[in-house]
Every structure is written in structure tokens, then in C-alpha cells.
Amino acid sequence: MLKIIYMKSLLLLFCTLFCNAIHAQPGLIKGKVTADKDPLSFVTVSLDRTSYGTITAEDGTFEIKNIPTGTYQVVFSLLGYQTQHIRTVVAADGSVDLQVALQETIATLDEVVVTGVSRNTQLRKSPVPIAFISQKEMSMHVNNNIVDAVLKGVPGLSAVTTGPNISKPFIRGLGYNRVLTLYNGMRQEGQQWGDEHGIEIDQHSIERAEVVKGPASLIYGSDAVAGVINFIPTIPKGPEGKITGDAIAEYHTNNGMIGTSVGVAYRKNGWISTFRTSGKTAMSYQNQLEGRVYGTAFREFNLSGMVGLEKTWGSSYLYATVYENLQEIPDGSRDSLTRQFTRQVQESGLDDVKTRPIVATSELSTYQLNLLHQHIQHYRLFTRNRFKIGLGELNALVGVQQSVRREYNHPTLPQQAGLYVILSTLNYDVKYNFPTWKGIESTLGINGMYQTNRNSHGTDFPIPDYNLLDVGSFLFLKKSVGKLDFSGGLRYDTRFWNWQDFYVKKNPATGFDKPTFFPDTTGATLQFPAYRRQYNGLSGSLGMTYNLTERLLFKANVSRGYRAPNCTEVGSNGLDPGAHIVYLGNRNFNPEFSLQTDIGFLAYLKTVDISLELFNNSIENYIYQARLYDEQGKPVILVPGNFTYQYKQSQAQLYGAEVSFNLHPPRYKWLQFRNSLAFVQGLNRNQEMLEREGNAARYLPFIPPLHGRSEIRTTFDKPMGIFSHTYLRAEVDYYAAQNNFYAVDNTETATAGYALIHIGWGTTVSNRSQKRLFQVSFQVDNLLNTTYQSNLNRLKYFEYYTASPNGRSGIYNMGRNISFKLMHAF
Numbered sequence: 142m143l144k145i146i147y148m149k150s151l152l153l154l155f156c157t158l159f160c161n162a163i164h165a166q167p168g169l170i171k172g173k174v175t176a177d178k179d180p181l182s183f184v185t186v187s188l189d190r191t192s193y194g195t196i197t198a199e200d201g202t203f204e205i206k207n208i209p210t211g212t213y214q215v216v217f218s219l220l221g222y223q224t225q226h227i228r229t230v231v232a233a234d235g236s237v238d239l240q241v242a243l244q245e246t247i248a249t250l251d252e253v254v255v256t257g258v259s260r261n262t263q264l265r266k267s268p269v270p271i272a273f274i275s276q277k278e279m280s281m282h283v284n285n286n287i288v289d290a291v292l293k294g295v296p297g298l299s300a301v302t303t304g305p306n307i308s309k310p311f312i313r314g315l316g317y318n319r320v321l322t323l324y325n326g327m328r329q330e331g332q333q334w335g336d337e338h339g340i341e342i343d344q345h346s347i348e349r350a351e352v353v354k355g356p357a358s359l360i361y362g363s364d365a366v367a368g369v370i371n372f373i374p375t376i377p378k379g380p381e382g383k384i385t386g387d388a389i390a391e392y393h394t395n396n397g398m399i400g401t402s403v404g405v406a407y408r409k410n411g412w413i414s415t416f417r418t419s420g421k422t423a424m425s426y427q428n429q430l431e432g433r434v435y436g437t438a439f440r441e442f443n444l445s446g447m448v449g450l451e452k453t454w455g456s457s458y459l460y461a462t463v464y465e466n467l468q469e470i471p472d473g474s475r476d477s478l479t480r481q482f483t484r485q486v487q488e489s490g491l492d493d494v495k496t497r498p499i500v501a502t503s504e505l506s507t508y509q510l511n512l513l514h515q516h517i518q519h520y521r522l523f524t525r526n527r528f529k530i531g532l533g534e535l536n537a538l539v540g541v542q543q544s545v546r547r548e549y550n551h552p553t554l555p556q557q558a559g560l561y562v563i564l565s566t567l568n569y570d571v572k573y574n575f576p577t578w579k580g581i582e583s584t585l586g587i588n589g590m591y592q593t594n595r596n597s598h599g600t601d602f603p604i605p606d607y608n609l610l611d612v613g614s615f616l617f618l619k620k621s622v623g624k625l626d627f628s629g630g631l632r633y634d635t636r637f638w639n640w641q642d643f644y645v646k647k648n649p650a651t652g653f654d655k656p657t658f659f660p661d662t663t664g665a666t667l668q669f670p671a672y673r674r675q676y677n678g679l680s681g682s683l684g685m686t687y688n689l690t691e692r693l694l695f696k697a698n699v700s701r702g703y704r705a706p707n708c709t710e711v712g713s714n715g716l717d718p719g720a721h722i723v724y725l726g727n728r729n730f731n732p733e734f735s736l737q738t739d740i741g742f743l744a745y746l747k748t749v750d751i752s753l754e755l756f757n758n759s760i761e762n763y764i765y766q767a768r769l770y771d772e773q774g775k776p777v778i779l780v781p782g783n784f785t786y787q788y789k790q791s792q793a794q795l796y797g798a799e800v801s802f803n804l805h806p807p808r809y810k811w812l813q814f815r816n817s818l819a820f821v822q823g824l825n826r827n828q829e830m831l832e833r834e835g836n837a838a839r840y841l842p843f844i845p846p847l848h849g850r851s852e853i854r855t856t857f858d859k860p861m862g863i864f865s866h867t868y869l870r871a872e873v874d875y876y877a878a879q880n881n882f883y884a885v886d887n888t889e890t891a892t893a894g895y896a897l898i899h900i901g902w903g904t905t906v907s908n909r910s911q912k913r914l915f916q917v918s919f920q921v922d923n924l925l926n927t928t929y930q931s932n933l934n935r936l937k938y939f940e941y942y943t944a945s946p947n948g949r950s951g952i953y954n955m956g957r958n959i960s961f962k963l964m965h966a967f
Contacts, residue, residue, distance in 0.1 A: 167207035167410070168231035172239035174201045174217060179859075181219065181243060183866070187378055189214035189226070189253075190261065190527075191451045192413045194378030199911045206381040207410050209453045217241050224252065245810060256323070256371040257353035257360060258628070259584030259617040260534075260574050266619075266626040268684025268698040270354040270739055270754050272296075276347060276375070281870065281901060283393070283922045283960045285423075287344040287372060295352050296799040296819040297754075298370075299845040303935045304437040305396065305426050305955055306468060307339045311933070312354055313756065314795050314821040314844045315367030318707045319733075321357070323371040325460065327523050328361070328590065330566040331544040334709045336935060338546065340372075341464040341519035343443035345389060345402035345419045348375040354799075355737050355756065356702025358680035362588065362613040362634045366702035366735045366760070374447070374460070377406030377415055387966045395958035396437070397508070398423035411451045419443040422508050425469070428956035430928045430949065433505035434936075435482035436471030440510065455528040460540075464519040469510055470548065473939025473952050480945060485513065485552050489782060494941050512555040518545040523568065532576035538588075540568045551600070557651055561599030566592045582619040589613050589634075594708065600653035603715040603724055604708045605669035607640040629683035636676040636705040640712070643669035668714055678703030678732050684739070696741040704733040710764050710788045716780050723779045725769065725787040734761045750803040756796060763793035765842065767830075768886035776886075791827030793841055815852045821845060822881065830885075837884035845933060846879035846892070860911065867904040874899065879932040890950075892932035898924040915965040926957040 174184045180201030187194030188208070197203045210233045218224040222243040229237050252264045254271050264271060274294040284290035288308035292298040300308035301316060310320050322329040322340055331341050353369040361369060379385035386405035392398065404417035422440045425433040442465045449458035474483045474494050482505075483497035504511065523540020543565045550559035572586030589611035596602050615632035641658065646665035648655035657665050684698025713724040737758040744751045766786040769777040777785045797820045804814040823841030825831065830838045852872040861867065878894035903918035930937045936952035 168210060168233065169204065169206050169236040170208060170213075170215060170229065170231065170239065171204040171236065172202070172241060173197075174203065174241045174243060176222065176243050176245065178242075181222075184217055184219045184222075184243070185378065187216050187218075189216050191456065192376050192378070192408070192449060193451060195380060196378060199913075204380070209411060209451075211453050215239065217243060219243065254351050255326070255373075256351035256369055257357045259360065259572065259586070259619070259630075260582065262619070265688070265694060266621070266628070266686055268626070268628060268686050268696045268739075269357070269682065269700070270696075270698075270741060270756075271351060272298075272354065273349055273351045275349050279344075279347070279350070280918065280962070281868070281903065281920075282899075283920050283958060284344055285393075285398070286339050287342045287347060287350075288340055288370075290344050290347075291350045291352065291370065291372075293850075296801060296817040296848075296850075297354050297797075297821070298352055299848070299933055301336070301843055301933045301935060302931070303336055304434075304439070304468075304471060305398075306423070306437075306439040306441070306466075307337065309333075309336065309339065310370055311843065311845070312352070312368035312370075313758070313797060314823045314841065315758075316843065318364050319367040319704060321361050321365040321369045323361075323369060324462070324521065325374055326371065326525065326538055326570065327521070327540050327542075328364075328566075328568055330542055330564060330568075330590070330592065331517075331519055332546060332562070332564055333364075334707050335546075337470070337515060337548070338466070338468065338517050341466070341517065341544070342372050343402075343417065343419045343445055343462070343464070345404070346374050346417050346443070346445045346462075347372045349373050354754070355698070355739055355758075356680070356682070356700040356735050358634070358678075358702040358704075359615055359617065359630050359632045359682045359700065360586075362611060362632065362680075363636060363678070363703060363705045363732075366704045366733060374445070375404075375415065376447075376449075377408060377413065379406055379408060382409045383407075385967065387964055389962065389964045391960060391962040393423070393958050393960045395955055396423040396426040413449045413451065414447065416446045417444070424508055425505050426955045428928060428953045429926050430953055431480070431482075434471065434952055435484065435500045435505060436469045436511065436513070438469045438508065438510055440467040440508075441465070453529075455526070455534075457524065457526045459524045460521070462519075462521040464517075464521075466517045467510055467514055468517070469514045470550065471936060471939060471952070473936065474941055475945075477942055478946060480947060480949075484511070488551060488553055489780065492782065494782075512552060513550055515549070515560075516545075516547045516558075519543070530573075534574040536570075536572050536574070538568070538570040542566050542568070547599070548601075551653075554651065557653065558597075558599050559601045560603070561597040562604070563595045563597055564592065565595075566590050580620050580622075584617040584630075585615075586617070587612070587614040596656050598655075600648075600651070600655070601716050602643070602645060602654070602656060602668060603713050605640045605643040605672075605712050606656070607638065607672075607708055607712070609639075609708075610637040611635070624688040626686040626688070627684070629681065631679070631681040632703075634678045634680070634703055634705075637674075638676070638708075638711065639673050640669065640671060642667060642671045669712060672712060672728060674711075674728075676705040676732050678705065678734065680734075692745045694741075694743045696739070696743070698739045700737050700739075702733075702735040702737065704735075706730040706732065706764060713788075716783055723783050723785040724766070725785065727788050727790070730764065730788070730790060731762045733763060735759065736761075748804065748806055750801070750805070752799075752801045754799045756798070758795040760793040760795070762790045763841075764788055764790055765793075765825075768888070791825060791830065793826055794824045795821060795841070795844075797821035811855050811857055813852075813854045813856070815854065816850070818847070818849045819845075820847050825883075834885050840881045840883050842883035842889055843933060844879070844881065845876075846894070847877035849873075849875040851875075860907070863907050863909070864904045865907060865911075866916075868902070870899075870901045872899040872901075873897070876931070882932065889932070889938075892930060892937070895927055895929040897922070897927060897929070900924060913966065915963055917964075918960075918962045920960045920962075922958045922960070923956060928956070929954055 279290040357365040400421035402419035444463040547558040548560040570588035592609040613634035617630035619628040644665035682700035713726040823844040882889040901920040
């Protein structure tokens, strides 16, 4: 029903757009962009803080029509060139002609970011470590999901994975509810505490991603103690009055992944609209050691749309998205002698892993999903608005979203969901940018959410039916004094948790458990006693950027992050069938608080770019999971075949560095040599546990090893016959051995180091008249078909035996993968 309401709303607005004429007195901006006197194509020409814009043609010319009267900043940007801003006045029925020459550079200091700051801010002016990656850069890598698309271009960003389509982002060793994910500024609420599903966003709809590395609670409140990833969807900048779009098709050889995406856009008289549909399906992936890995096939479908209006008073946009994912649930069970994968055919009480049947080859090489899988649906509808009020500006975001998550884990009753939870969220975010006063930019804001979780027709209940209310307000200040740029502020948050007694009893119709509430509690078990609590937190940030020169910068920032415990940490009491773990919460937890210091040095020189970022993060009341033992020191088993973990709190510390070194010799403008290195160390500061467990408890879980990346890329922008914008790239991804791991209860084990080699090629194909026909790319990942395990791959620990005939344990990562992508723009 919710999907129908969303789609009807979207269609109604599209009809309004295409069927009603809007009276205006439009103006025109036209001109030509060159570099070294040669015409420059593919340059993005946009009016700052509006949706008006276009892309230059092959001869460098451009036109932006039907512009409302007013004063604008015209922004000219293209990767590899200095961004240029030109202030111009557009009169009614008037025309402005601009002749622009761009200078080549690799520097990104003038890029404008919107994440982690109160208003649009040049990257050079933000003391907080912020990285961005464009759609063009993301498309140069093989991406099974949107998180993979970003982490390959941002040092310090990693992901915990469960197969190729499930990636949970981690920033500097912290993830789950400590990383806040945004879709165009709106919080992504899809039960981030879970391991078994990824981020519900269509990778083809994203124009760029911005990553804040460090506590960003000042702007966003709880759940941003590690940082923020903001996925910003595409806003079309095509010609007025013409439908534009693109069609994408791709294929991956390793798991047979087939992906398609089609998007269209339209602009006229200040109205703008986009619509995109995408889908992909894949078999189980394979590697050289194990063949195909049973339980890793998936199927995904996305719809997204936007309608907006840009006028002199401001702007208003309405966004809607629909996400659907069907994902198999791997468990890693095998035949003890042959190591072939087996499958569960009995319920957990009768199941014996040693007698499970071997999976047939036909069940591995198929796009048909097996009976044990999860079904995730996510719906989103929200509006972003900007109103000019005198010299100030009011920004308002209001939206609703719903996540429906089902896990089918009953082999004898496959239509019965084990886990069936519905998470509904109302988000709001209102802020006012005051007029600049004595050089001080100030912003006052309030944001938060109201959220409900409901267990539906499932049989497993790891979390209760709860109600949550978040309210937070902040003040942000920014000022420049000579070569110094200062920014910072304070924030106060309140979170209210509330749920009633939650009982469980047998359902005669299915033989499994079902939820029940008072007064229908006869013969029932109280699984979640009533809970009501309020959490409060004060957070803030203060930093500065010192511009030694236009190309040399020094940055320093100190910030305090705040995170209220999530529902699983305080209230969980049941089996998560996908994780094979019984989770037990702790109702007496206090909020987490982090204090992080960042120091950065950036140099963008004529031949080379160098950046060095150092950080130290101390966390108070750090929440983690630990195996539960009885008084005799034996592991507690509440559900046979599943571990039992309980959440605990302690002190923790993380520190590390990210270094990048990018060479771009002026004599060889077509050549780039990019290098990065990221290091993080996570230490457990719980003295009681250290005394009891010794060195096994010294480190925190899920800490990525030393990671280096080196890439050689050649780019030829000038046409070579029918080919133009051709690139060739070769990359080495190096991961050191991870011997510093959380070893208590064998939660983690040592992971060997490995190196992966990737190569890629891409070009734009045109006809003889230089009209662009399509773009094509070809990539090979893991060229040498290396057999390896990532320490952040959860499948590494999916093992039922203490020893195996080949000495291998757990599941290994994907082997060689060759991918092809074709994109036609129209």
C-alpha cells in the first residue's frame, strides 16, 4: 500500500510538470569553454545553488535557457581543471555571453561540499577531514553495490562484507550505527545494526559521494561518531525543454551478474524532473579454491524519481525511491571430507550439519534463489526546500521511510519468515543560515526523527516493538581571518526509548512462536520486559585551516561525538538467524562519547599532490559484543548450533593516518600516478578484561589492516578517430597481514596479507560527425585470480569444523572477475 501511495504521488507531480505551462520572463547564458585555446567538452556549467546547468558540447559551446532574472554565480568544473566561478546578472529576456578558459590542475581544494557543514563550503575551508568521489571516478571500478563504489576511492574507508552484494561501511575502524549514511542529506534508516543486508541505495542514481572522516554529531546528532557518508543523487543539467537520459548495461563473468539501468530527465521554466529504474541479478560467486560459493546469489530492483522547482524565491524538491532486494543467506556448511557445500533441509532442532545433503551443481549455477533467503524492501519519500528570507536562508527537509526486512530460514516451511520486522521513520531537519555579520556565518538548526519498529508474522524476535524519538539542536559558526578559516559549534541531543512488555507463545497454525501482548499472555513467555529511558548528549567541534599559500594548507580539528545505544544493544534477547548468534542486550548502558583530534597537511603542487591526515579517537562507554559464559566458564548455549553474545561497555582508543601521493607531471598531461596508504589501530582500554583475557583482548574487532593502493592511469581527451576520452588504468591493491585482532573466544583470527591487481579501459565512441554514440568500459579485477580472505569478510568465520582436509577454514573472497559496461546517453 505504501508503495502505491508513493508512486501515485510521484506520477501526480510528473503530470503537473508536463501538462502545465509556467509563465516566466527567462534569460539566457551562453558561451564557450577552452583550455590552451582548444575547445573543452564535457565541462559542467551550472548556476550555484540552483538546478540550472548544462554540459559543453564537442566544440566547447554551451547554452542555459529560461533563467529567472537575478544575480548568479556561474560555476565551470571538470575533473583535472581548476573550477572557475563567474558572477553575472541575468535580465529579463536578456542574454549573457561568457568566454571561459580553464587551467589544468589535479587539485580539488576549490570543490564545494555540503556534508558535515552548515552550508555549501569550499573543501579548503573545512578543518574536518572530508573526501569526495565523483560518479565518473566510481564508474572506473567494478562495483557490486554503492558502498563498494565509494570505498575504492577514499583512503580510511572500508567495509564489512557478507558476499558481493552486502557491504557495511566502516570509517577508520568504526562501523554499523557509528557511521551515519545519508541519501541527499536524509538519514538512511534500515536497521544499520544488522550484518546481513547492505545500504538500500541505487548506485546508478548517485552523482557523487562525500565522506566525513571523524565525529560529525554537531550537524547530525547520534550515530555519526565515526563519520558520515552522504550519497548525493544526480540533478540533471541538460538543455531546456528536451528529454535527456541514459541507458546502462553491464555484465560480470564471475557470478554472471547482469545489470541494467535507464534514467530520463526533463527541465523547463524552472521545473526539473528525473526518473530512473535499475535492476541486477547474479548467481553465486566463485573462486579458484572452492568453486561457486553456495548462498551468495542475489536479485535487486530500484525505482527513483524527483520533481523540483527552482525560482527566485528558492527551490523545492520532492524525492521518492523504491528498493527491493532478494539475497540468499549463506551459512558455510560443508561435507567434512570433500569440502563441498551442503544445505539445510531440517529445522534447527532436528538439523545435523554432518548429514546435510551436498548442493548439486545445478543449484550453484543458477539465477534462481534458494529457499533460505532474505527479502528487503525500502521506501523513501521526502522533500528538500530552500527559501530566501531577506539576506538569510531557511532550509527544510521532511521525509518518511520504511524498511521491511524478512528472512526465510525454515527449510520445511519456506513460505514462513523467521525474521519479519517493519521499521518506519519520520525524519525532519530545519536550519536557518543567518546573514553574514562582521564576517561570521552562523547557522541555527534542529533535526531528529520519530521511529517505530514492529515485528510482523515472523517466528524469531531479536528486538522488541519499540518507539523512538530523537530531538537535537545545534549552532554552527564559521569565520575567515586573513589566511585562517575557523569553524565549529555546539549541539545538544535527546533520545527517548519506549516499549511495552513483549510476550512470545506458540502459534498452533505453524508450530513456531508468535508475538503477543497483554492481556493475551496466558502460557506466554515474557521476552522483552517493558523499557522506558531517556538519553542525553552534548557534542561539538572546533577547528581551523591555515592557508600557508593557495596550494599549501594545514588543518586541525577537535570534535566530541555522541551516540545513544541502539535497540539491539539495550534490548535484544533472541536469535538473529542470518548471523547464527543469539544477542543479549544491556538495559543499563550509557551513551558513547568520542573525543577525536585531527591534524592534516595538504600540498597541491605543480607536479605532485601530497596529503597527510593524522587522527586520535578516544571513546568512552564503547559498546561491543562478547561471548557469554556460565559460572563454570563454559559457553552459554541458548539455541543449539548458535553462539550467545552479550553487549558490554568499556573504554577504547583508535588512532592512525592516511597518506596520499599523486604524481601528474606537466610535460605528460595524459599521465597520472596515484598512491594512498591507510593505517588504523584499535585498542581495547577495558583493564578488567585485559587482566582476565590478556593479549587476546588487546585489540578491537573489525579493524582493517594496513592498506595501500597504487594506480597508473593514462587519459587521452582529444579524439583519436571515433574514440575520445579514452583511459587506461592499472592498479595494485595491497593489504598487509592483520595480526592485531580481537582474539577473545576466537571471535577473530589472524589474516594473511595479499595483493590484488586490477586493470581497466574505457572510451567514448562517436560517429564521423563527432556525435557521441556510447561509452564502453572493460575491467578485470583480481587479474591473477588470487585466493584470499579479507579480515572484514564475515564469511571468513562461517565454518563448522575445527579442522579440514585441505587445512582451509571459512569461505574465501571472489576470484577473477571480468566486467563489461555499456552506456548510451540520449
